[in-house]
Amino acid sequence: MPRLRSSSECLSLSPCQRECERTAFSFYCAVREQLPVWLLEEMRSMEVFCWDNGSPRAFLPSEALLYAIVHDHQDYARYLLNRYSVGALRAPCCSFCCCPGSGTPHLNVAVRYNRVAILRMTMEALKDCPGLGKRREYLDGCGGCVHAADAGKTAVQLAVELSHPDCLLQLLVHGARPDGLEVALQKLISCIVSERQQAQRCLDFLLLFLSKPPLLPCLRDEPQRWQGVLGNRVFSWLCGLTPSPLLLQALRCLAQSGSDCITSLPDFLQPHS
Structure with missing residues (x-):
């Protein structure tokens, strides 16, 4: 997203750099205002x-897609993913995220x-990924700037941490690795009541996609506590006993047939540990 500069930084910029920042911010605002796709692409x-290695260049589709995601502009995200497919998911240039070595x-x-909704579109676009x-x-990559709050975390780990x-479910159905079980367990017992569901x-979705339970020291160290949280059958399975x-x-x-098959189940058949 546009990086706010201090007044001293702004004064040190060349007129061309300042103009790049002005147009980049106007584009950010245009996406935020949900302007029509044709107008955004024309812009x-x-x-x-944006300023890149000493010269101005046009915004990349991958950079525009980040704006569309932040502001939930689903029509623009759909256009970019349909038009550029996996190309819209390429790592932004260093000048965009202000940090070398950023991921996707x-x-x-x-x-x-x-x-x-946009994540679902992105998962569909990844089906065109070569190899x-x-x-x-x-x-399963740990995408993003190394200075960001999400540095070193996969999308699955972040979804578990934020309870999304x-x-x-979208990530797991499309083949992401079901990491983060221990984080999910700790989140379950530490979250406030309104976040518990x-x-x-x-936790339930992670359990659905685990081929075999990992060895978790917390289950071994506090068996009675976790047996009460998980129930006998799930606890015994996670401990490798049944x-x-x-x-x-x-x-x-x-x-395995898709996320809709799970979310459309009646409540009494929804996965509950």
Whole structure:
């Protein structure tokens, strides 16, 4: 997002740099105001510039997509992903995020702002990714600037930490690695009452996509506590003492068909640990 400069920094900029910042901010505001897609693309390709390695250049589709995600401009995000496919998810240039070595932050940004619809579009675009390894890099990479709050976290880990179960389900259904079980357990017992249902759903979705439970020291160190939180069957399965519960196995098979198959279930069949 546009980086605010101090007055001393602004005075040190050349007239060309100041003009780039002015047009970049006007583009940010245009996306925020949900202006029509055709107008935004005209601005991006012809009127808006950012400063890159000593010269102005047009905004990249990947940079425009970040703006669309932040401001939930679904029509613009859909256009960019349909028009440029995986190209719209390329890592922004260093000058854009003001930090060298940034990753691809689009999934993390979508999760942080809980943009479920745009995240779903992004998951569909990733189906066009050439090669499983590259797709896995997008899904499980720790994208974003190293100075950002989300540095070093995958989109799945961030969804668990923020208790955004709908985003988490989109990621898991499309093949993201189900990391973060220990964080989900700690979140469940530490969150306030109003957040407990969302934290519980995150834990349930992780359990659905675990092929086998990881060894968690917290379960071994405090068995009585976690047995009370999880119930006997789930606790025994996570400790490796019994097979996974039959209902969990059935829901796991259903989840492979897509997120709608889980979210459309009646409440008494929704996954609850």
